[in-house]
Amino acid sequence: MESNQSWIVEFILVGFQLSEDMELVLFGIFSLLYTFNLLANGMILGLICLDPRLHTPMYYFLSHLAIIDISYASSNLPNLLANLVKHNKNISFVLCTLQMIFNLTFASIECLILVVMSYDRFVAICHPLQYTVIMNWRVCTFLAIACWACGFSLAIVQVSLFLRLPFCGPQKVNHFFCEISSVLKVTCGDIWINEIFLFAAGVFILVGPLSLMLVSYVHILWAILKIQSKEGRKKAFSTCSSHLCVVGFYFGIAMMVYLAPDSNHQEEQKKILFLFYTLFNPLLNPLVYSVRNAQVKAAFHRVLQKKRTV
Numbered sequence: 001m002e003s004n005q006s007w008i009v010e011f012i013l014v015g016f017q018l019s020e021d022m023e024l025v026l027f028g029i030f031s032l033l034y035t036f037n038l039l040a041n042g043m044i045l046g047l048i049c050l051d052p053r054l055h056t057p058m059y060y061f062l063s064h065l066a067i068i069d070i071s072y073a074s075s076n077l078p079n080l081l082a083n084l085v086k087h088n089k090n091i092s093f094v095l096c097t098l099q100m101i102f103n104l105t106f107a108s109i110e111c112l113i114l115v116v117m118s119y120d121r122f123v124a125i126c127h128p129l130q131y132t133v134i135m136n137w138r139v140c141t142f143l144a145i146a147c148w149a150c151g152f153s154l155a156i157v158q159v160s161l162f163l164r165l166p167f168c169g170p171q172k173v174n175h176f177f178c179e180i181s182s183v184l185k186v187t188c189g190d191i192w193i194n195e196i197f198l199f200a201a202g203v204f205i206l207v208g209p210l211s212l213m214l215v216s217y218v219h220i221l222w223a224i225l226k227i228q229s230k231e232g233r234k235k236a237f238s239t240c241s242s243h244l245c246v247v248g249f250y251f252g253i254a255m256m257v258y259l260a261p262d263s264n265h266q267e268e269q270k271k272i273l274f275l276f277y278t279l280f281n282p283l284l285n286p287l288v289y290s291v292r293n294a295q296v297k298a299a300f301h302r303v304l305q306k307k308r309t310v
Contacts, residue, residue, distance in 0.1 A: 027084040040286035041066040051299040069282035075102035096178035108151035165189040
């Protein structure tokens with residue numbers, strides 16, 4: 001690792017070959033999207049902190065989701081924006097390594113938090129009388145810590161395997177960011193261990209959680225259909241549909257990027273999907289959970305009314 005770093009100083013992020021004028025246009029668009037991301041997720045965090053009625057397990061995990069979205073975008077976009085405005089695509093070896101750690105960590109944690117949120121909805125709808133006992137604050141805290149620890153551990157192992165590899169030749173990474181599978185392609189060592197671990201981690205983080213969520217939502221759907229009152233069914237469907245929208249978008253793109261067979265033809269498409277995910281997924285969560293969630297909208301109105309009275 002030390003010998004590699006002594007002669008590998010930086011990588012070149014190729015991305016798309018664009019004119020300087022187009023890069024400035026993209027800088028403006030991406031800056032707006034990043035600002036909206038910070039404001040929207042910050043608003044969700046603020047509402048959950050300020051409104052006691054949102055101090056429930058569901059919104060506790062939603063606050064973690066907002067923190068992850070802010071952190072994930074902040075680990076990628078500032079460097080991308082700097083490169084666009086300076087027309088410079090270089091990134092140092094250290095910064096690239098940190099970017100890989102943050103990308104893998106926050107992406108993994110988001111998958112696990114979404115699983116925990118689906119379990120929370122499963123308990124709330126299928127076992128409402130035992131909900132407060134099963135989803136007590138000790139359990140919620142343990143689940144949140146476990147998600148963060150597991151995500152960070154997987155990232156550290158993957159990046160540690162990457163750091164053992166030698167480098168030679170031009171270090172041009174065909175991506176906008178230091179995405180692990182793209183950076184591995186510029187090494188000149190044997191990367192089969194890295195690829196196997198990356199695929200196994202993808203199955204563990206994507207396929208496993210998605211399977212658990214599908215099973216839980218089959219039980220949830222069955223329980224909702226048994227609810228006698230129309231208002232109760234509508235409320236349950238509204239809460240679950242918000243979560244399903246986020247799950248479908250997140251897992252769909254992630255599985256196409258990390259589990260689909262690799263080929264030169266699909267490489268450009270994966271770059272677009274990754275960019276789309278980085279820009280729009282952090283905006284999706286606050287939009288879905290605010291527009292489609294009556295409790296969040298009610299909390300927003302209560303906060304506005306308090307400000308007006310003050």
